Amino acid sequence: MAFWNRRRSIDTMLAPHDGPRMKATLSWPHLLALGVGAIVGTGILTLIGVGAGLAGPAVMISFALAGLVCACAALAYAELATVMPAAGSAYTYSYAVLGEMVAWIVGWSLILEYSLVVSAVAVGWSGYAVGFLEGLGVALPAALAAGPHVEGGVINLPAVFIIAVVTGLLLLGTRESATLNAVLVVIKIVALIAFVAIALPAFDASHFSPFMPNGFGAPNLPFLEQFTGVPVAQTGVMAAAAIIFFAFYGFDAISTAAEETKKPERDLAIGIVGSMLICTALYLVVAAAAIGARPISSFAESPEPLALILREMGQGTAAQWIAASAVIALPTVLLAFLYGQSRIFLGMARDGLLPRGLARISSRGVPALVTIFTAVVVAALAGVMRLDELASLANAGTLAAFAAVGVCLIVLRVRDPGRKRLFKAPLWRLVGAITIIGCIVFFLSLRPSTQWYFLLWNVIGLVIYFGWSAWNSRLAKGEETAA
Numbered sequence: 001m002a003f004w005n006r007r008r009s010i011d012t013m014l015a016p017h018d019g020p021r022m023k024a025t026l027s028w029p030h031l032l033a034l035g036v037g038a039i040v041g042t043g044i045l046t047l048i049g050v051g052a053g054l055a056g057p058a059v060m061i062s063f064a065l066a067g068l069v070c071a072c073a074a075l076a077y078a079e080l081a082t083v084m085p086a087a088g089s090a091y092t093y094s095y096a097v098l099g100e101m102v103a104w105i106v107g108w109s110l111i112l113e114y115s116l117v118v119s120a121v122a123v124g125w126s127g128y129a130v131g132f133l134e135g136l137g138v139a140l141p142a143a144l145a146a147g148p149h150v151e152g153g154v155i156n157l158p159a160v161f162i163i164a165v166v167t168g169l170l171l172l173g174t175r176e177s178a179t180l181n182a183v184l185v186v187i188k189i190v191a192l193i194a195f196v197a198i199a200l201p202a203f204d205a206s207h208f209s210p211f212m213p214n215g216f217g218a219p220n221l222p223f224l225e226q227f228t229g230v231p232v233a234q235t236g237v238m239a240a241a242a243i244i245f246f247a248f249y250g251f252d253a254i255s256t257a258a259e260e261t262k263k264p265e266r267d268l269a270i271g272i273v274g275s276m277l278i279c280t281a282l283y284l285v286v287a288a289a290a291i292g293a294r295p296i297s298s299f300a301e302s303p304e305p306l307a308l309i310l311r312e313m314g315q316g317t318a319a320q321w322i323a324a325s326a327v328i329a330l331p332t333v334l335l336a337f338l339y340g341q342s343r344i345f346l347g348m349a350r351d352g353l354l355p356r357g358l359a360r361i362s363s364r365g366v367p368a369l370v371t372i373f374t375a376v377v378v379a380a381l382a383g384v385m386r387l388d389e390l391a392s393l394a395n396a397g398t399l400a401a402f403a404a405v406g407v408c409l410i411v412l413r414v415r416d417p418g419r420k421r422l423f424k425a426p427l428w429r430l431v432g433a434i435t436i437i438g439c440i441v442f443f444l445s446l447r448p449s450t451q452w453y454f455l456l457w458n459v460i461g462l463v464i465y466f467g468w469s470a471w472n473s474r475l476a477k478g479e480e481t482a483a
Helices: 010-014 028-039 047-083 090-097 100-135 157-172 174-202 224-228 237-247 249-255 264-293 305-312 316-329 331-350 368-384 387-415 428-444 448-472
Strands: none
Touching: 010 090, 028 174, 028 249, 028 264, 028 331, 047 237, 047 249, 047 264, 047 305, 047 387, 047 428, 090 100, 090 331, 090 387, 100 157, 100 316, 100 331, 100 368, 100 387, 100 448, 157 331, 157 368, 174 264, 174 305, 174 316, 174 331, 237 387, 237 428, 249 264, 249 331, 249 387, 264 305, 305 316, 316 331, 331 368, 387 428, 387 448
């Protein structure tokens, strides 16, 4: 079979094997906490300011649009995760449904997504940590508080530090880190509810007018600006939605935990769909409270917008508590995505598309080598890059993976309608179509420079694939029977 059409057999994938396996220690409360912990983070605590600056009060529509596409993607993930409860997420589904080369592109895009998400969240955490320390009278030197993009900055040391801490926690074991994650998620949710309770009494409807100052915006034709020299507008509802999309997609980290779930046929669907419902409702309420409390111009550029809003309301103590909760609880996002990244690497290494030594499992049941390698890479990125650059490029990788999941949902329903599905996405044709079309539109709404970087990333990935991976995969060597 040609390498671009080699597909893994789902039945073979799920059959018992002698290779390294991880311990099944997670149940649906752990998965729900993992999903909420991954979703509620930098997106609402930090990027709400960036999105509001692009779309004005119409950022509410941006949240709704991003939430709609992610909700459909979540339904597709939930069905595929129960059909193929194996580590690897969208990469694994693509390998079984769309073939090896597409799976490589999706896996390579997921590596981009997870790496940059961890880096972006670490930078967002750093913004709150620096503000919190300043509130206590402790000021970090400018050279150690931000990357070189800020005048006087050299390295974002707090961002590097928190990645190291979370990596150490993950190395202790999956159940231990998941339990602590659940506790921190509760702290984060309570903090957001407290923000809404304090901000709502100051609600001023005039802050929502004009509602859409920068218009709805239109998707950018791919690389239009570079080819024509005509500047492309990068504001409006769609531009904000393409960035805010970052705030929703943590639920896909749940699907990477399939192998470590006690009852994946039930618990994966609960974790994925449940976390999306909880977070979408929470986001819309927090965004409305923030905009109603203060004019957007006052917090659009802040690295800690929610804390800033409270300070400007004269609620200095509450602002300090919000900052403290962000400092304590934002690492839940780092934990979820570092966890997911290591499992993506693990799946690709098991299949022979990456060196198999990366698949080594420690005595605690975690892939220690790949976890440490991932942490070093993302810490280096977090130390020197800007938050909005990281989030935008991370979105490009995620959009590619989500679109592939939408295609997998439709193709597998048509190709194998009789396969047992413990969770079935309702209106699957519509769900798949919204996922695919929405991801394409959001990608075209990203910055032209982001589109270029994403293209370059995948060109590098294909060079690696054709140069090494295509000839060393388990399917290429006949170690596993193709579908």
